[in-house]
Every structure is written in C-alpha cells, then in structure tokens.
Amino acid sequence: MKKVILIFCVLSLLIFIRPVLGLGTNSNTSNNTLNNTTITALQVDDAPQQESVFNAAFDGIKKFYGYTGFANVTSGNLIMILIGIIFIYLGIKFDYEPLLLIPIGTGVILGNIPFVAGNQTGIYEAGSVLNYLYFGVVKGIYPPLIFLGIGAMTDFSSLIANPKLMLLGAAAQIGVFATFMGALYLGFNLPEAGAIGIIGGADGPTAIFLSSKLANGVNILADGTTVKNLIGPIAIAAYSYMALVPVIQPPLMRLLISKEDRKIKMKPPRAVTQKEKMIFPVVALLLTLFISPSALPLLGMLFFGNLLKESGRTERLADTARTKLIDIVTILLGVTVGASTQADIFITKDSLLIFGLGAISFVIATCGGLLFAKFMNRFLKGDNKINPLIGAAGVSAVPDSARVVHHEGLKSDPSNYLLMHAMAPNVSGVIGSAIAAGIILSFLG
C-alpha cells in the first residue's frame, strides 16, 4: 500500500513539475493571447519565465473548463437530467417497471451530460460508443431479440383454451389507428403518424421497431422532405405510459364497466395439452405472417421463442432467451433509448405533441378493449360470459395491464381471480399490435 502511494506521489510530482520546468507550455495562445501579453508585459520585470508558466497553467484550466459540462450546460440538459432522476425515482420508489425505467432514466442522464461536439462523445455523433450501441435501435435489431425473450416467457395456454378472447386483443388496436388519425390531423406526415400511432399498441419494442423503420430521420418522402427522427420521443412515450398503466387504466374501468359486470366470474380455463401448446406457435406464425408479412421480425421471433419454450427439447435455448439474452438487450435498449433524448434534439414541440397523443392513444385503446368486451357479452350466454374488465388487458403492456385488471376485479369481488383470464387478451394484444405494426409498415414503409 505504502509503495502504491509512493509511486502515485512521485508520478503526480513529475506531472506537476513539468510546466515549472517549461515543458509543454506551448499549448496556450489560442483564446487569450491578448490577455496573456498584457499581463506578461506588466510583470515582465519580475519573473517573466515564472509568470508565463502560471498564465499557461491558468489558460489550461480555462480551456479545460471550456470542455466541462458546467460551461456547456443548457436549461434543456438540466430539465432532461431532472426527468432522468424522476424516472429512476419512480422505478425505485413506486416499482413502476423498474427494469425499464432505471436503465432509461440512467440513459437520459447519460445522454444529457453537456459536452463539446466533435469529440465522438454524444449518441448522435458517428463513431461514438453510444452511437454504436444506438445502432441496434436505429436499425430495429433489439426489438426482435426482446420479442424472442418474450416468446420464451409467455404461456399462451389461456389463449388456446379460450380463443375468442383474441378478439379483445384486436379491439384494443383501435387505439393505434385512432392515434394515427390524430397525428395526421395535427400535421404529421403519414410515416411519422404511423410511428406515433403504434404507441397505442402499448408495446415498447414494437414502437421502437416501427419508429426506426418509419420516423428515423433518414427516409425521404415523395415530396422530397426527410422524415423527422422521432424514435426517442416515441420510445420514451411508449415506455412511460406502459409504466403508468396502473394509473391510467383503473379510472377508465370504473367509468365504463358497471358494478354488476365487474363482479362476473368466469369459468376456469380448461387445461391445455402440451401438443396444443406446441402446435400454437407454428400455426400462429404461419397464419399471422401470411396475413401480415411485414411483421416478420417481430412475430417470427415471438413464436420462435415460444416454440423453444414449448417444444420440451430446447429448454437451454429457451432459458437463455428468457433470462440472459432479454436482460442484455433490455439493458442496451434502455440505456440507448434513454440517451437518445439529448435535449437539443428531444425538447421540441413534436415531442410534446407525441406525449399528448400517446396518453390519448392509451385511453382509446383501453376503452376500445373494454367496450368490445361488453359488446361480446351481448352474444354470450350463461357461464360463458366474460368479465368486461379483461378487455382492458387487450392493450399489450404485458403483464402489467393483466395485473391491473386482476386487482380491479379483486376490489369488486375479493374472490374473483381474473389474472389467468386477463393474460389471454394481454398476449393476443402483443400479437395484435405486432400485426398492426406490420400493416402500417407495409402501407407506409
């Protein structure tokens, strides 16, 4: 220990003694030449050599200060750093999707540390480390990998047991298309509006995938203008509203569903055989992709992951996909999406509009699911009736919205367990929003 300290002392002494010996003093003269000369001229009699050394040191410090965050900070940076801290706080204190909010919050802070442009520091500067990691977002590489993990985690058995609940997942996609129209009316062009609309799908990876294809700041429209880069705002909006599902959905449920309806008990789903579970990913893959081939990266990976899980022979692969792989990708995705909110690019009127539209799209999607569930109940008899609350789980946000439905059901009737039933529209919502993304992509991509 003593030796280490000794070596450190000697090294630091060597470094500090360098300017005193007159080495390396030629790095000044750029900014403060005038200042230098006047000062040195004044004190030229005393000790010119020593004074110039101190001036040089002072200049060095000044120059260094020019590179620090304190000199380059803008109010936008400070606001975004505050938002990042709020994200981290929300994640830790209230447990709102901490696996997402903490990486994103940290990313927001990372992306908004003020720096001098041109040193390959920022996420938007070609060649910087963050830029390389961000590549996976811009090219839509991370979302399919996340879907692979989700597929390896998800149990589709409740959906196989009760296939009619798939319609609820489709109904909630009204939010996607309604927001799309809203964005068009607010003056966004078609591809941008398509990317904004997918926030209503309540699915972070899908939103990132679609915005990286449509609103990436690279594509050129028919009239010669370039689309805006909206990946950051869209991803942040999608993830933050997903985290806010427990806040957004319950009031809508209480507003739209009567007390009696909330108490409806559904009969337990039948047990599903392993054979059915194995057939599901293969058949669903074929059917959905033949209908919407553009959703191939997302749905292909989702059902591939599920096949790994259900085949019973590839437990190792499934285990990696649902634990390590998805964790790695979540870390990279969270941090880079967070860092993409660099204040000078993120704080615009468009971002505010996107946040507004995102909130509306969540509300519309939830209402769509709830009302469609009520509508379905008109045709169902006896114990086949469904509890309309599970319609709200049709927005994806797996598994948070299913959990919210479960809690809401318990509040009306403490013996009514809706979680299993709510998982069916929940996972079909994932499939539905991926299909919707595919459709929008095939129309506008």
Next chain:
Amino acid sequence: MKYLLINTDIISEGYVILITGLLIVFSALVTLALFFKYGLPVMLYVYKVITKRKDKKISEIKRTADKDFTGEIAAAIGTTVHLYLSDQHDHESAILTIKQVKKSYSPWSSKIYGVQNRL
C-alpha cells in the same frame, strides 16, 4: 399504393389505412381464434387417427383424463410452491461465528512510552 400516397390528400389516405388496418388486424386474430376453436381439434383428431389407428370422436379427444386439473388447482400449487420457496430464507442456522482478526503490533497508545516511564 405509392400512387395513392402521392395523389390523394393525407387525411383520406389515413382513413383508408385506418379501415383496412383494423380489418386486417381483426381478420388475422379472428382467423387464429377460429383455427384454435375448430381447426385444432380436427388436427388433433387426425393425429390421433394416424398414430393410434382408432376411430374416435372429436369430443373424446378432449382432455377427459385431466378434467379436474383446472387452472385454479395449478394456481394453488403454484402459490404453495412460491410461498414455500420464499419462506425458506427465514429458517437460517442461527449460528453466529466471531472471526478473530489479528492485527500487527502498533505502539500508538502503548503505556510503556509514557512521560512517566523511563526507559
């Protein structure tokens, strides 16, 4: 489609996408639902016929064997296992060990170097 995009105004194009998009999403999920409602039992039946070479009705293939194994039982078992696993941590051996740490000799508060003492 590109032709449409250029020549019609954005809003009406938006409505086209709105309607077709919703229709396609619904049709895709309806197809899936229909398949798993009606197509799958037939497939399983055919599979049974091919492998067992026995003439069985579709209704017989339905899980008669595990009828009483409902989701609720699965949930109960799951909860029990979860509670058991999370409980385990509470039963610890309760044996404390005190580790002796040897320090090298230091004379900083040694009595023999006091003012009173003469060496």
